[in-house]
Amino acid sequence: MKPKPDEMPDEWVRQILRRLPDAPPPGSSFDSERLWAQLRPELQPTVTQQSFGWMQWGIAACLIGLMFVWFWIYPSVEKQPLAANGNTAPKTRAATKHPFKQNLPTELTQTDAPTQSFTTAMPTGTTAIKSKTRAPEPIDAVPTIQDVAIKSVPIPDLAMIVETVTVVEKTPIPLKRNVADLPAKRPFRIVHQNELRAEEEARPKLYSTENFVRLGTGQRTEPLSDDHRPALVMPLTNKPNQ
Amino acid sequence: MLKQLVEQCQRGNAFAQKRLFDQYVNRLFRVSLRYVRHEPEAEEVLMNAFLKAFRSISGFSYRDENGLEAWLRRIVVNEALQHLRANRQFPPFLSDDEIDDQPDSVALPDASLDVERIYALIRELPTGYRTVFNLYVIEGYTHREIAEQLHISENTSKSQLSKARAVLQTWLIQNGYETETRRNA
Numbered sequence: 001m002k003p004k005p006d007e008m009p010d011e012w013v014r015q016i017l018r019r020l021p022d023a024p025p026p027g028s029s030f031d032s033e034r035l036w037a038q039l040r041p042e043l044q045p046t047v048t049q050q051s052f053g054w055m056q057w058g059i060a061a062c063l064i065g066l067m068f069v070w071f072w073i074y075p076s077v078e079k080q081p082l083a084a085n086g087n088t089a090p091k092t093r094a095a096t097k098h099p100f101k102q103n104l105p106t107e108l109t110q111t112d113a114p115t116q117s118f119t120t121a122m123p124t125g126t127t128a129i130k131s132k133t134r135a136p137e138p139i140d141a142v143p144t145i146q147d148v149a150i151k152s153v154p155i156p157d158l159a160m161i162v163e164t165v166t167v168v169e170k171t172p173i174p175l176k177r178n179v180a181d182l183p184a185k186r187p188f189r190i191v192h193q194n195e196l197r198a199e200e201e202a203r204p205k206l207y208s209t210e211n212f213v214r215l216g217t218g219q220r221t222e223p224l225s226d227d228h229r230p231a232l233v234m235p236l237t238n239k240p241n242q
Numbered sequence: 243m244l245k246q247l248v249e250q251c252q253r254g255n256a257f258a259q260k261r262l263f264d265q266y267v268n269r270l271f272r273v274s275l276r277y278v279r280h281e282p283e284a285e286e287v288l289m290n291a292f293l294k295a296f297r298s299i300s301g302f303s304y305r306d307e308n309g310l311e312a313w314l315r316r317i318v319v320n321e322a323l324q325h326l327r328a329n330r331q332f333p334p335f336l337s338d339d340e341i342d343d344q345p346d347s348v349a350l351p352d353a354s355l356d357v358e359r360i361y362a363l364i365r366e367l368p369t370g371y372r373t374v375f376n377l378y379v380i381e382g383y384t385h386r387e388i389a390e391q392l393h394i395s396e397n398t399s400k401s402q403l404s405k406a407r408a409v410l411q412t413w414l415i416q417n418g419y420e421t422e423t424r425r426n427a
Contacts, residue, residue, distance in 0.1 A: 010379045016360045017380060023268050026358060030281060032267045036260065039289055043259060043296055 211235070248304045251296065259296055266311065267292075270318050272361070276376050277322035279365055287325050291318040319381060323391060326373065363413050371406035378403050 024030040213234070250258030270291065274284040295317050302313060367375060373392065377383040378399075383391070385399040392399070 013360070013364075013379055016357050019357045020272060020361060024271055025275065025361065028281060030271055030285065032264065032271075035267065035285055035289060036263055039263070039292055040256075042289075042293055043256070 244307055244310065245304050248299065248302065248310065252300045252302075263292060266314055269311075270314060273315055273318050274322055276361075276364060276380070277319065277373065278325060279369075279372075283325065283329075287321045288318065290325075291321040294321065315381070319377075323373070326369065359417065360414075363410060363417070366413070367406055367409060370402050371409060374399055374402040375406040375410075 247258050247262055251262055267288070271284060271288055274287045274291070275281065278284050278287055291314075295314055302310075304310060364372065364375070374388055377388045377391070378385070385396045385403075388394075388399040389396045394402075
């Protein structure tokens with residue numbers, strides 16, 4: 001197809017423009033360095049924004065990690081004092097109700113021996129006062145913390161085991177105790193008769209004893225004469241006018 | 243080499259950005275000048291174009307040098323068109339009465355062609371003619387794409403291109419480029 005005469009070849013124009021030099025047009029006041037100086041500050045915030053964005057993500061990740069660790073550790077920290085209190089509770093209950101006879105030596109399990117030695121050691125003239133009529137209690141050994149810790153924690157927890165181990169290390173308690181070291185419990189109190197009388201006299205009296213008359217005579221060294229016989233006056237009533 | 247430069251620019255390396263800027267700044271300034279005519283406006287368009295290019299270079303996939311240059315040119319052209327739209331320089335499109343005498347035919351100029359003169363003549367075209375001429379002849383857009391970019395019809399785009407060619411031919415003749423009819427005569 002013959003090109004129209006009034007049409008300029010487009011390819012010719014493109015070729016002309018490809019031959020242009022890689023420089024500003026002649027007579028131009030364009031300065032590339034000046035343009036870069038204006039452009040450079042605009043580019044810098046993008047770099048800092050990117051780094052700040054990463055910093056934001058990093059800080060957020062650290063905070064989330066710390067919160068996660070805190071919530072993971074805090075319950076175990078709370079359980080520790082509760083577990084410690086729980087350890088003591090069954091310990092005291094066991095001491096009163098369930099003696100650990102299985103772990104105790106044979107001497108502690110024999111409850112008749114203390115009773116027998118108690119009756120034979122009483123001196124004459126003394127009365128054994130039984131404050132409580134009950135059988136002598138067996139000597140309870142203090143259970144070890146280790147045994148209680150193991151029995152009280154059904155599900156072994158690493159943190160708890162570590163805590164119990166540390167507790168055992170810090171407060172070592174001997175497993176076996178000598179019978180002689182244990183304080184002996186005396187159900188009866190041996191008191192002399194004169195001491196008892198003195199206690200009764202020392203007690204605050206509930207009633208006045210001014211009008212009381214001693215009946216009967218005590219032991220006197222000199223016989224009383226007729227002149228020294230006091231008149232026996234016995235008030236019939238407590239009224240002051242009679 | 244250029245690929246490594248692009249990769250460094252994608253990482254935000256300031257030295258790489260400067261090197262890339264120095265390599266393409268003059269070429270792209272000429273592109274910008276063909277659209278906006280005045281140098282201060284062309285510098286503004288060029289700066290906005292480089293800003294956009296460096297901020298979006300992380301999404302650019304480098305294949306070859308021509309692809310990089312074509313990508314940068316596209317950004318400059320879009321910024322130039324946006325500048326023209328913002329400054330309300332569309333249209334005016336010259337009517338037939340305002341165009342000088344049209345030549346009878348077109349002749350290819352000889353080898354001693356002053357490329358700078360041709361470049362200057364293109365810059366002298368009216369805004370509407372110049373824009374359509376640049377988009378169609380130099381950038382390779384179709385009339386449909388030009389119509390979408392400039393919010394005109396395809397017929398208007400064709401008409402403007404024809405008129406731009408006519409004006410340019412007239413000026414070439416006036417500047418000493420002979421036509422075929424004159425040569426044959």
